[in-house]
Amino acid sequence: VQLVESGGGLVQPGGSLKLSCAASGFTFSRYPMSWYRQAPGKERELVAKITSVGGITNYGDSVKGRFTISRDNAKNTVYLQMNNLKPEDTAVYYCNTPGAWGQGTQVTVSS
Numbered sequence: 599v600q601l602v603e604s605g606g607g608l609v610q611p612g613g614s615l616k617l618s619c620a621a622s623g624f625t626f627s628r629y630p631m632s633w634y635r636q637a638p639g640k641e642r643e644l645v646a647k648i649t650s651v652g653g654i655t656n657y658g659d660s661v662k663g664r665f666t667i668s669r670d671n672a673k674n675t676v677y678l679q680m681n682n683l684k685p686e687d688t689a690v691y692y693c694n695t696p697g698a699w700g701q702g703t704q705v706t707v708s709s
Contacts, residue, residue: 599623599698606691606703609683613707617678619693619700627671629696633678635689635705645691646678660686683707 605617617633630649636642646657646667655667666679676693685707693700 599695601693601695601698601700603691603693603700603703606705608706608708610709611684611707613683614679614681615683615705617680617691617693617703617705619676619678621674621676621693621695624695624698626674631667631669631676632694633667633676634692634694635687636692636702637686637689640689642692648676680705 600622602620603617605615607615609615628650630647632647633645634642635645644658645661646655646665648655648667648669653669657665664680664682667676669676680687688705688707690702690704692702
């Protein structure tokens with residue numbers, strides 16, 4: 599199982615970024631996918647999750663209305679569209695499926 603995140607970077611407050619996670623080594627369409635994040639000195643927290651069937655989503659309270667998780671089963675990829683970014687969104691963002699984690703991608707929100 600391999601999960602490879604991309605799309606992180608430095609963005610100003612109010613800006614947008616779109617993260618991608620390319621999955622391989624398992625039947626992607628059969629598994630839920632999630633994004634987590636971990637800021638310095640804080641515990642890793644759930645950002646968003648999408649089910650394997652029906653694409654049902656749920657979000658952490660701090661990102662509701664600003665972030666959108668989606669998946670493309672044909673491309674074995676899950677996305678996280680992040681809008682209206684705030685400095686408190688600064689963290690390493692990780693892609694997750696049961697039993698596996700990506701290496702993470704840094705998102706920094708700063709002016």
